[in-house]
Amino acid sequence: MKHTKVKDLLNSSKVNYEVNAKGWVRTFRNNQFIALNDGSTINNIQCVVDFENTPETTLKRITTGAAVSVIGQLVESQGAGQKFEIQVSHLEILGDSDAEKFPMQPKKHSLEFLRENAHLRVRTNAFGAIMRVRSVLAHAVHTYFQEKGFVYVNTPIITGADAEGAGEMFQVTALPVDNLPITEEGAIDYKKDFFGKHTNLTVSGQLEAETYAMALGQVYTFGPTFRAENSNTSRHLAEFWMIEPEVAFNDLDDNMDLAEDFIQYVIKYTLDKCPDDLKFLESRLLEEEKSKPQAERSEMTLLEKLNFVLKNNFKRVSYTEAIDILRDSTPNKKKKFQYLINEWGADLQSEHERYLVEKHFKCPVILFDYPANIKAFYMRLNEDGKTVRAMDILFPGIGEIVGGSQREERYDVLIEKMKVLGIDEEELWWYLDTRRFGSAVHSGFGLGFERLVLFVTGMTNIRDVIPFPRTPQNAEF
Ligand code: 4AD
Numbered sequence: 001m002k003h004t005k006v007k008d009l010l011n012s013s014k015v016n017y018e019v020n021a022k023g024w025v026r027t028f029r030n031n032q033f034i035a036l037n038d039g040s041t042i043n044n045i046q047c048v049v050d051f052e053n054t055p056e057t058t059l060k061r062i063t064t065g066a067a068v069s070v071i072g073q074l075v076e077s078q079g080a081g082q083k084f085e086i087q088v089s090h091l092e093i094l095g096d097s098d099a100e101k102f103p104m105q106p107k108k109h110s111l112e113f114l115r116e117n118a119h120l121r122v123r124t125n126a127f128g129a130i131m132r133v134r135s136v137l138a139h140a141v142h143t144y145f146q147e148k149g150f151v152y153v154n155t156p157i158i159t160g161a162d163a164e165g166a167g168e169m170f171q172v173t174a175l176p177v178d179n180l181p182i183t184e185e186g187a188i189d190y191k192k193d194f195f196g197k198h199t200n201l202t203v204s205g206q207l208e209a210e211t212y213a214m215a216l217g218q219v220y221t222f223g224p225t226f227r228a229e230n231s232n233t234s235r236h237l238a239e240f241w242m243i244e245p246e247v248a249f250n251d252l253d254d255n256m257d258l259a260e261d262f263i264q265y266v267i268k269y270t271l272d273k274c275p276d277d278l279k280f281l282e283s284r285l286l287e288e289e290k291s292k293p294q295a296e297r298s299e300m301t302l303l304e305k306l307n308f309v310l311k312n313n314f315k316r317v318s319y320t321e322a323i324d325i326l327r328d329s330t331p332n333k334k335k336k337f338q339y340l341i342n343e344w345g346a347d348l349q350s351e352h353e354r355y356l357v358e359k360h361f362k363c364p365v366i367l368f369d370y371p372a373n374i375k376a377f378y379m380r381l382n383e384d385g386k387t388v389r390a391m392d393i394l395f396p397g398i399g400e401i402v403g404g405s406q407r408e409e410r411y412d413v414l415i416e417k418m419k420v421l422g423i424d425e426e427e428l429w430w431y432l433d434t435r436r437f438g439s440a441v442h443s444g445f446g447l448g449f450e451r452l453v454l455f456v457t458g459m460t461n462i463r464d465v466i467p468f469p470r471t472p473q474n475a476e477f
């Protein structure tokens with residue numbers, strides 16, 4: 001007999017027929033009621049064991065974490081809390097789980113403890129829900145772009161280019177680290193390395209995506225990116241997934257429209273597909289917030305927050321306006337910010353971004369036209385000669401979720417900028433070719449997938465929305 005997923009059993013349109021279910025025991029009560037979960041849904045199916053006719057040795061093996069297969073009648077449940085249950089006629093233990101040793105006990109565990117058991121935490125309700133939502137969000141990303149005719153491009157993971165010019169890269173080498181080949185000048189001889197040059201893990205697929213946008217029109221990437229920035233925060237990972245659309249003939253306004261429409265689409269898609277998981281995550285968040293002081297609790301529940309983003313336009317504000325707001329803000333005047341905002345040109349820290357979003361505007365904000373010297377080399381210079389067509393989207397509780405720009409399409413201006421910043425023209429000869437041959441206005445952005453998952457699940461630490469997080473001093477599993 002083929003087994004049926006718990007989700008399908010719970011949605012069954014008929015009753016009183018024989019079914020087979022397989023899954024893992026969440027709890028076993030009164031020697032009679034198994035709560036069985038197989039990951040297809042957050043909900044368990046109750047399996048009622050005929051304990052009088054089941055050997056004591058078998059009953060003892062029905063422990064939290066054990067894998068079991070049950071066969072029995074699917075019937076309407078007499079008990080409260082579930083519509084259907086299985087009256088078990090045959091039970092088989094597929095894999096035992098020592099109740100004394102299994103770390104995922106049916107009780108509340110700290111998130112820190114669960115991180116240390118990342119291979120087992122997915123067996124909890126919360127992590128099952130988070131990972132299903134993450135998967136649906138990924139599908140939403142592809143559905144959105146595919147429906148709009150974007151081409152999915154796989155940009156390289158190993159690259160010679162530093163796309164962001166920030167130098168926070170993991171080096172890739174096949175050279176023996178304890179016996180490096182040295183040039184006559186005494187430097188490491190990368191000509192002898194696997195690729196015959198110095199290479200890194202990519203920090204962004206943007207530069208390669210731009211070359212594709214200049215032929216295919218609308219493209220997007222969705223892949224892993226790596227940053228060796230030593231920021232041990234709740235919003236930074238060393239390995240994260242980024243979505244980077246790039247569109248020929250789009251200017252910065254088109255870019256903002258695309259980003260806003262895209263984010264609203266994927267949230268709506270997930271609200272439609274994951275109602276049970278999101279409802280669970282909403283109550284989890286309410287529970288977690290009870291331990292916080294009133295002033296720090298969010299004013300909206302998770303679902304209210306998600307619906308708010310769907311129903312309201314993102315507020316578009318120039319960097320210059322934002323600086324004025326921050327300079328006159330109470331935390332700035334009372335010296336409550338760690339970095340005080342005194343003048344135009346200051347880089348915004350997450351405390352400033354969060355003030356703008358959470359205290360001042362109380363909605364998602366798109367900041368644009370940043371000072372050229374705090375942004376990457378490829379952004380288009382404005383007529384004022386000091387700002388660039390950059391945009392960052394800031395979300396409540398998250399801060400920056402998207403970074404993007406209109407690209408500098410003018411060869412001369414781009415070369416000039418690269419010279420000033422000391423970026424090697426020869427390294428990027430292929431990138432410069434896009435400006436030599438058929439250059440055109442184009443724009444794109446990068447959305448950090450885990451930051452989106454954080455927002456949608458209401459989790460507060462980025463380590464809890466990726467299966468096996470990579471952070472400074474941590475690459476377990
Ligand atoms: O703002 P960033 O650095 O922009 C770029 O990489 C551009 N090349 C994107 C583009 O225009 N195509 O990164 C984009 C986004 C950020 O807004 C943030 O959401 C996420 O990537 N991000 C991180 N997420 C998790 N951990 C980190 N260390 C991250 N660094 C950036």
Ligand code: MG
Nearest residue numbers: 392400402403
């Ligand atoms: Mg950024």
